Amino acid sequence: MIPRYSRPDMVAIWSHETKFRIWYEIEAHACDAMADLGVIPRENAEAVWKAKDVEFDVDRIDEIEAVTKHDVIAFLTHLAEHVGSEEARFVHQGMTSSDVLDTCFNVQLVRASDILVNDVKDLLAALKRRAMEHKDTVRVGRSHGIHAEPTTMGLTFARFYAEMDRNLNRLKKARKEIATGAISGAVGTFANIDPAVEDHVCAKLGLEPEPISTQVIPRDRHAAFFAALGVVASSIENIAVEIRHMQRTEVLEGAEFFSMGQKGSSAMPHKKNPVLTENLTGLARLVRMTVIPAMENVALWHERDISHSSVERNIGPDATITLDFALARLTSVVDKMLIFPENMLDNMNKFPGLVMSQRVLLALTQAGVSREDAYAMVQRNALKVWEERTDFKEELLSDEEVVAALGADQIEANFDMGYHIKHVDTIFKRVFGD
Numbered sequence: 001m002i003p004r005y006s007r008p009d010m011v012a013i014w015s016h017e018t019k020f021r022i023w024y025e026i027e028a029h030a031c032d033a034m035a036d037l038g039v040i041p042r043e044n045a046e047a048v049w050k051a052k053d054v055e056f057d058v059d060r061i062d063e064i065e066a067v068t069k070h071d072v073i074a075f076l077t078h079l080a081e082h083v084g085s086e087e088a089r090f091v092h093q094g095m096t097s098s099d100v101l102d103t104c105f106n107v108q109l110v111r112a113s114d115i116l117v118n119d120v121k122d123l124l125a126a127l128k129r130r131a132m133e134h135k136d137t138v139r140v141g142r143s144h145g146i147h148a149e150p151t152t153m154g155l156t157f158a159r160f161y162a163e164m165d166r167n168l169n170r171l172k173k174a175r176k177e178i179a180t181g182a183i184s185g186a187v188g189t190f191a192n193i194d195p196a197v198e199d200h201v202c203a204k205l206g207l208e209p210e211p212i213s214t215q216v217i218p219r220d221r222h223a224a225f226f227a228a229l230g231v232v233a234s235s236i237e238n239i240a241v242e243i244r245h246m247q248r249t250e251v252l253e254g255a256e257f258f259s260m261g262q263k264g265s266s267a268m269p270h271k272k273n274p275v276l277t278e279n280l281t282g283l284a285r286l287v288r289m290t291v292i293p294a295m296e297n298v299a300l301w302h303e304r305d306i307s308h309s310s311v312e313r314n315i316g317p318d319a320t321i322t323l324d325f326a327l328a329r330l331t332s333v334v335d336k337m338l339i340f341p342e343n344m345l346d347n348m349n350k351f352p353g354l355v356m357s358q359r360v361l362l363a364l365t366q367a368g369v370s371r372e373d374a375y376a377m378v379q380r381n382a383l384k385v386w387e388e389r390t391d392f393k394e395e396l397l398s399d400e401e402v403v404a405a406l407g408a409d410q411i412e413a414n415f416d417m418g419y420h421i422k423h424v425d426t427i428f429k430r431v432f433g434d
Contacts (some may be wrong), residue, residue, distance in 0.1 A: 005283060010324040013111050014317035020056040022104040023075055026201055027091050028052070030183060033200035034193075040090035047087035054082050072097040094193030096186045098304065102217040103181035105312060107205055109225060112320035113175035119327035120168045120232070124161060126334040128432065131157035135424060138417060139253055139344035140355060149355050150348065150420040153254075153339060158431045160239050165431075167232045174228035177221050181207040187303040188213040215304035219297045222312070226294035229319050233287035236326050240277035240284070243333065247274040253344045257336035276333050283326040290315035351385050353392030359414045360396060360406075367405045377402055 012018060028048045035045035056078060065074035072092075080088040092100075135154035140147050183198035184190050190198075195209075202209045210217050246254035256276050258264075264271030293315055297308035348355060357378050364374035381395040381402070396402050396411050403411070 005325045006321050007324055007328060010112060010115050010321050011317075013108050013115075014321065016058045016061075017056065019104060019108070020058070020061065020075060022107050022205075023072070023100050024051060024056070024079065025205065026100050026103055026183070027076075027079070027095075029201045029204045030095065030193075030197050031091060033197040034090065034093060036200070037194055037196060039194070040093060044087055044090045047083055048079075048091060050087075051079060051082045070097075072100055094185050094191075094197075095183060096215060098216045099183045099185065101309075102213075103183065103201070103205065103207070105316060106178050106180060106207060106217065108316065109178045109222075109320070110175055110206065112316075112324075113171060113178070115324055116229075116232070116320065116327065117168065117171050117175070119324055119331070120164055120171060123327055123331045123334065124164055124168065126331050127157050127161040127164060130334060130337065130339075131155075131161055131428070131432075134339060134341075135428060136421060137339065137341050137344065138348070138421060139341075140348045147348075147351065147355055149358060150417060152421055152424055153341075153344070155424060155427060156242065157334075158428060160235075160242075162431050163235050163238065167228075167235055170228045170231060174225045178225045179207050180210040180217060180221065181205060182210040182213040182217050184210070184213050187215050214300075214302075216300065216308075219294075219300065219308055222308075223291075223295045223298050226291050226315065226319060229323055230288045230291040233284040233323060233326065236323075236330050237281050237284035239330060239334070240280040243277045243337065244274045244281075247272075247277075251343075251347065253340055253347065255338045255340075256333055257338060276329060280326055280330055280333075283322050283329075287319050287323050287326070290319040351389065351392070353415055354382055354385050356392065356415050357382050359419065360402075360411070363410060363414050364402070364405055367410075369405050377405075 028045075028051075031040060031045035031048045034040045035042045056075075060081075061071075061074050061078045064077050065071050068074050068077070076088075076092055079091065083091075131154045133154070134157065135152060137153040138150055139153050139156070141149050141151035181198065181202040182188065183193060183201050184195070185193045198209045243254060243256065245251060247256065255272065256274050258272050263269075264273045264275075293311045297311055300308060361371075361374050361378045364377060365371050369377070377399065381399055382392060384390055384395050385392045393411065393415050397408060406414075
């Protein structure tokens with residue numbers, strides 16, 4: 001990803017330096033295991049660790065690869081330059097390139113997962129704080145973009161909290177599924193390397209041995225991993241779209257924080273645009289873009305081909321770096337977001353009382369009116385409010401048929417705003433616990 005949408009800790013995971021360091025650790029731990037088994041001399045295994053503090057020369061490895069046309073061989077050649085050709089002659093014994101590449105890739109994805117899990121935890125904390133702050137701040141709920149019935153701003157934040165909490169579990173499951181390694185040699189049969197080597201390397205790297213690999217780790221694991229990232233990205237967009245809607249001039253129930261000196265438009269000085277959340281919608285598209293290629297990587301020829309390789313060299317860094325940035329940006333937006341309760345009430349009253357239509361409908365049916373007749377009685381008065389901007393309660397009080405069925409006092413009783421938020425505490429308990 002471009003630096004504009006990147007954060008340093010996640011970028012570092014995907015650097016050449018980090019990759020070569022992980023490759024080195026895989027090879028060194030494998031040598032240790034082979035020495036323990038008596039397959040190679042102990043002194044050769046110990047010699048490999050002479051490079052433990054070496055900063056591998058990326059340019060030198062690229063120079064060698066330009067000749068070998070093989071990145072792992074280029075690295076092994078460079079490693080031998082530090083360790084010594086004789087001392088390094090047992091490095092990579094019985095292994096194949098995918099043992100290094102796939103195990104390294106999964107180490108990187110696990111490390112990326114740890115950052116993403118913490119990102120989501122930070123976002124959850126921000127969402128919970130704002131939910132508690134506005135638990136009883138009444139706003140109109142909308143379906144199809146049209147006023148429906150009253151809800152609260154706190155419930156909006158709580159809904160997003162619950163969604164992100166599910167995403168936290170998805171990320172943890174994705175991390176667990178991807179945390180496997182394979183040191184099983186050509187076509188995965190362990191013909192030239194003992195399974196104990198795989199056990200040792202995986203234990204050192206915090207992975208589980210892949211139960212059965214071919215020459216590669218099965219790519220259904222990676223498909224599930226990137227699919228989980230795609231769901232998280234979609235949830236980010238879900239929150240971003242709601243904030244963008246709230247910031248519309250006609251709504252203005254909430255807005256991104258507008259800092260001192262910030263400019264909204266090069267042409268119109270009055271503008272305050274929801275640029276951060278619009279950006280999040282775009283970033284979500286980029287993350288989701290990686291899901292289909294990851295799924296298409298599952299089907300490989302026989303025991304191995306490399307059609308997945310070029311895909312993963314792109315989507316691994318791009319998806320995790322982008323999602324890390326997006327989660328951090330959304331956390332900041334939620335944390336600093338401006339809320340306008342007065343505008344919420346103004347919006348609620350644009351069509352005075354209309355949001356109580358269902359309650360009046362139910363009151364009429366309970367008073368003995370058929371549902372069809374009750375619906376017609378309520379709708380004819382509601383339509384007047386739509387068309388003439390009158391007051392719904394006043395229209396009902398002027399409707400002789402409605403008054404005859406309910407009486408003026410009961411009509412008044414059906415316009416209590418507290419009726420709609422009486423179970424907010426119950427919902428909050430479900431979402432946040434005691």
